[in-house]
Structures are given as C-alpha cells and as structure tokens.
Amino acid sequence: MVELRRLSKLKLAMRALLPAPKMISTSRQARRSGHFNPMFYRAQIKALHPFWRIFPMRHYWLRGERMGLSPSPNFCPLTYLKLNPDVAQSGMSPLWHFLQSGQAEGRPNKATKTEKLPSYAGSIPRFDPRRERAPYAVHLHLYYPDLWPEFAQHLSRMKVAYDLYVTLTWRGAETEWLTDQIKDAFPNAQVFPVANRGRDILPFVSLVNAGAFDGYDAVCKLHGKKSPHRDDGDAWRQHLVEGILPSDTLPRDLSWFLSDNDAAFWVADGQAYPVRQWWGSNRPTTDAMLRRVELNGQPDTYVFPAGSIYWLKPLMIGMIKGMKLTTDLFEVEEGQIDGTLAHAFERGIGAIAAAAGQKVVQTADLKPAYGPPPRRPSFVSAFYLPQFHPIEENDAWWGPGYTEWSAVARAGSVFPGHLQPAHPADLGFYDLRLTEVMGDQARLAQGAGIDAFCVYHYWFGGDRLLESPLDRLLNRPGIAFPFYLCWANESWRRNWDGLSGEVLMPQDYAAGFERHLVSSTLPYMADPRYQRPDGHRPRFVIYRPEDLPDPVQNIARLRRAWRDAGVGEVELGAVSFHLAGPSDVPHDLFDFWIEMPPHGLVASNAYLFGGADGNLMGDGAPGPGFNGLIYDYQAIARRSTDPKYRAKLPDRTIPGIMPSWDNTARRKNRAHIAKGANPATFRAWLTDVQQTSLQNGYRGELFINAWNEWAEKAMLEPCQTFGRLNLDVLAECICANALGAEVAEARNA
Known part of the structure; x- marks a missing residue:
C-alpha cells in the first residue's frame, strides 16, 4: 500500500512537471477566456504547497477540480455538472467541456430562481449636505x-x-x-x-x-x-x-x-x-x-x-x-x-x-506611495467672462434683458447622450451686478487651487463694454477676488466667433490707442487684488496680438505708456491663437504665451462628425440639419501633450487645458462640440499635463479655459450634471494631494 502511494505521488509529480499537450492547450484557453483566475484560485487553499502556488492551473487540472474548487468566481465545476448531467455521466472535466463546446452551446453554468416578494413604493430622501460626516x-x-x-x-x-x-x-x-x-x-x-x-x-x-x-x-x-x-x-x-x-x-x-x-x-x-x-x-x-x-x-x-x-x-x-x-x-x-x-x-x-x-x-x-506627488503648478489662472448682467448694447442687439444665461437656457441636445443643456448648480443663474457673487466664485476657485481670474477687458477705441462687475468690485475692497486683465481685442460679431458675420462693435486701432488703453487699465492695476504672478510686475494679456496693426511698435508703446503712468514694467502675455491674423508677431515680443484649448488642438483624426471622414458616430450621430463639427475630447487631450505638437508652440508658453467645450448654446446647429468631456476625462488630461508639458512650460504655470464660459460650456463652476466635480478634480490634482497618505494615516490613527 505504501509503495502504491509513493508511485501515485511520483506519477502526479511527473504530470505536474511535464504536463500533457492537452493540459497546456486547455490552460492557455482558460487563461485567455478569463475562466481561470490565479489569485482567486490560490485564495481558496490557505496552505497550498509553494510549487502549486507557482503553477496553480496545473493544481486545478490534477487535483483542484475533483476537490470541487472553482477556477474563477464565475465558474463552479460542481454546479456545471449538476446542471448538465450528460457531462457528469461522461466523466469529462466540466471546465474542459465548457471551454470546448458548452459555452458555445449556451450550456447553463448558473442556477437561479426568482423569489416573490411584496412590493414597496417608498424612496430614499435627499441628504443634508451640511451634516456632520465621518471620513x-x-x-x-x-x-x-x-x-x-x-x-x-x-x-x-x-x-x-x-x-x-x-x-x-x-x-x-x-x-x-x-x-x-x-x-x-x-x-x-x-x-x-x-x-x-x-x-x-x-x-x-x-x-x-x-x-x-x-x-x-x-x-x-x-x-x-x-x-x-x-x-x-x-x-x-x-x-x-x-x-x-x-x-x-x-x-x-x-x-x-x-x-x-x-x-x-x-x-x-x-x-x-x-x-x-x-x-x-x-x-x-x-x-x-x-x-x-x-x-x-x-x-x-x-x-x-x-x-x-x-x-x-x-x-x-x-x-x-x-x-x-x-x-x-x-x-x-x-x-x-x-x-x-x-x-x-x-x-x-x-x-x-x-x-x-x-x-x-x-x-x-496595495502599497505605500513612493516618490514625489504629481507636479503642482506654480500659478493657476482661469479665463473669466463678465457677461452675466444686462447692458444696453446687448438689449439692442439680442433683445431686452439679454445676458449669457439667455443663450445657455435655450441650448438643446443634438445627438443621443449629448450633455446639453448645461445649467448652473451652486451659484445659480447669477447676476454680476451683485458683487457678492464674485466673492463666492473666488472662494470656490481658491478651494480648488486657482490663484487668479484672467478677466476679459472689453475696450474698443475708448468705448467699454461689460465693465460694471469689475468697477463695482473696486468699490468693495473686502471681497477677495484675485484677478488680472486680458484685452479681448477682437470685434464683436453676430456669430460669436470674432472672425466673421455682422460686426456689432468694431475694434478700433486709431493712432495713439496704446496710451488710452493703458489709461483704462490703471484703476485696476492700482487695486491690491490685481495679480503679479512673478511677485513684481502686474500682468496683462492680449487675446489677438495678430490683429494689432504693428505688433512690435504697438507693444513698445504700451510698455512705455505703463512706465510713464508710474506702473513700471508689466508682464505682458498673449494667447497663442490657432488662426493667423493680418500681422506677424515675433515669438519674443511677449514675456509669455498662453495655450487656449481647443484652438489649434483639433487634428484631422479627432473629428467624429463633420470632418473629412464624415460620420464616425454611426447611429449616435446628430440628426438632419446639424452642420457643425464634433470631435473627440480625449484625442485633443492626447495631442496637447504630444512632443511634436508642443515643439510648434512659442517658447515660454503656459500649458492650457479645458474642462469641456461645446458652443451649442450660441451656435445651435453650427456648433463645435468636444464629445466625451466630463470630470473623469478632465482628470486624465490634467494629470497628463502635470507629468509632461507643465515641466517645460512658462514658470511651471497652468491656464484653464475657462471659469465661466457657460455658452461655450467651458466652465469650472458647479453644474447640475456633475456638481462641483471638476473643482474637486482640480483640488485633488493640484492642491498638494490633499487625500494623500499622511492625511489618511492621521485620520486612522
């Protein structure tokens, strides 16, 4: 008897060391199909011999299946034999049979029954967001x-x-x-x-x-x-x-x-x-x-x-x-x-x-985190639109009471799953004539790691538009609202793109405009909330430098006018736009440039609808009458960190990202839409930028398009679909990893 046992063990060892071709091929099939999970299998036998722990599938074929062990959570050999008595009578391996023919035949490997229970019509009430919570x-x-x-x-x-x-x-x-x-x-x-x-x-x-x-x-x-x-x-x-x-x-x-x-x-x-x-x-x-x-x-x-x-x-x-x-x-x-x-x-x-x-x-x-956390930007800015209050000009052009919200409220979905309309949550449909709103915005932004708002400055040869919110802010020094200006120097047009259509408010570059423009900025630069990201120079941005009649001379006169006004040197930047203007702009003319997605980032292979390849969305495409463009948000994100793309940008460029882009509210059936934008894909883009382009950008800064461009759906403000989730993503990624190991360990201590 002892000799037979020794012989049996020897045969088992030989079969384990030199598995038969059938065992090898079936093992490969089980592994590819996902019907053998080594970690799950090993967990069923606490004292599994080290040899079998290295070769768990061989243990399953030689011993485990007969012991009733499961190769994976979704296949139980004993259940399969009970549900398929012909397989049990044949003596075949249940997993082998299932892989060879049972799965294709639709053989059952799960037994279920439905229990009749009484109906219930109650619902779960909403929870108070202000309640105390455990971690x-x-x-x-x-x-x-x-x-x-x-x-x-x-x-x-x-x-x-x-x-x-x-x-x-x-x-x-x-x-x-x-x-x-x-x-x-x-x-x-x-x-x-x-x-x-x-x-x-x-x-x-x-x-x-x-x-x-x-x-x-x-x-x-x-x-x-x-x-x-x-x-x-x-x-x-x-x-x-x-x-x-x-x-x-x-x-x-x-x-x-x-x-x-x-x-x-x-x-x-x-x-x-x-x-x-x-x-x-x-x-x-x-x-x-x-x-x-x-x-x-x-x-x-x-x-x-x-x-x-x-x-x-x-x-x-x-x-x-x-x-x-x-x-x-x-x-x-x-x-x-x-x-x-x-x-x-x-x-x-x-x-x-x-x-x-x-x-x-x-x-x-699971293991402790090693190495430094993702690179944190040295300074984070977000474009800020002040068009959330009525003005006489908009009343005349668009109808009484028109604000940005008027377009936002009318937006509609143009394809299945299209996340429109996009409506505000925490801050509601606010009116910027109520300056306290700007304080609320700043608190949200600061909590997410944003250092300053880059506020559009609408100056047209001496005429101003949408200046009321910032002017009211100057009279409320107690409201913390860090900002600097971006001169939006393109003409206002009826089609909203600044490039074509009926001109509503022309941009004027009359002789001496530089001195008058500088004069319009002085009250803001004198405010202690006006930002100096390098610690010394107030910052000013020009949106379309290509539109200046003589960029080199114009910029020299602007710098001189600020010095003459007692401001001193100004840190002057420009947006790296995707279309050429009437003038060439030397890259070294400005102290820095700003990348502004999606401009310049939409390559031909990113189009899902309206591009050279036509409709790549199948049955999920827009219906007849839509003449706009739909492109892949994730493709844009990938291109933004591609070394070949970044090599074409001016030196000293601040990397830019956007939480989303969709101007359906303004352009309706001619909209440009970045499909697939949500807080998850925004996080993927942001972390990729932190690991790549942020390291070589201007002073390690980051620019976001935008804080509140609701009609272009380029907004970080809380919305009804995702709440504060985009802000939470920013906080997670750039606020020193607030949920890192040190915090967690302190809470669990």
Missing part, C-alpha cells in the same frame, strides 16, 4: 436577512471611523424586525427599505443620487450575495468582503489606497476582471449607460471591479451621480443572470475609471 461611508445592501449577523461582525471589527448606510430588500414585517436589530447594534446607522429591483446596484445608485456619499474620502460598497448559481457562494462572499475589510490592517490598507492617486477602486484579490473577456451579453447596455456621460464607444482594454464589493473614491461617486440612473431604467427582477443594467453597471464603472486615467487595485497591489 468614510459604508453601504450594505441585504437581500438575505439571515446574513446580517455575518456582516455585523465585519462592521464591528472595522478600525476606522465610518457612517453606516443599510438598504434592505422589503419583506414586510421581517424587514421591520431586521431594521430594529440593525439599529440596536449600530444606533447611528441609517436604514432604508427598498423594492426588489436592480439587485444591489439600484439601492447603491439611489443613495448616490440622494447625496448620501457626497463629502466622504472613500465609500465601501458591500452586499449580501449568496450566489445560488455557485456551490462556493458563501466562500466567495467571504473572500470578497474579507479582502477589502481586513480585520488587522484596514487602516493601513485604506491609507495606501487613498495615497495612490491612480486608484479608483479597491477590490479583493482576483476581482479585477478584463472586460474584453467578460462582456457576456452586456456590451450594448453598458455602452448605452456610458452614453449618459458621453463615454460610449470606449476601447475594451480596461478591467472592472467584479463582484460588486469594493471601496471607491469621490470622483467615481460623482460620475455615477452624473449618469442620472433612475429606478425606471432598471429591469424588473426576474432572476436574470446577465444583460441587465445592473450587470452593465458593474462593467461600465471600470470604463469610467479608465477614462479618468485610473485603475482597479486588488488587495495584493
């Missing part, structure tokens, strides 16, 4: 009441401060009893009954939409999955939960997660799935969901957080809220195993993370 939030959704004791133990062992939100699938009196049990154990928990719809996803999304998770450093999403289609459902659930709620190392691991700027989700080991291998029947629904934030058509090269149990960061919360997923969009519960919005959501959030330049990290990937 973290935990959401637990329970469909199975009997799992509460297990989760209560996990929650009681968490060694970080958190607020608990629990949603319970409504079962009548049983749910009321469970609510009391939860409140007895966790008195501050907020418990909400919900209808049996949308699995664990709709309850989570409903809390997100209600503002429950606004303001937290990170949110933990849990749910009581039993996975009845798997014989190892309980073990899988415990693996998912224990992987992100380790009893001894949670504070440390959470601080590492927060300090990793590129991490969007934290999942248990083995739960980062490549979407290309796990689409199932979910791709169309996922694409339709992502269209709600203009991210449809993303390449399927990303991974997603499988299992729906994870930690996630505020940007992901904000993007989920921006999708505006409502109850009616989720299918009625019928035991579906694939193809629903809940399944699409699981995959789609991975695309959002990838669009932000972020990733899904597993527990084994």
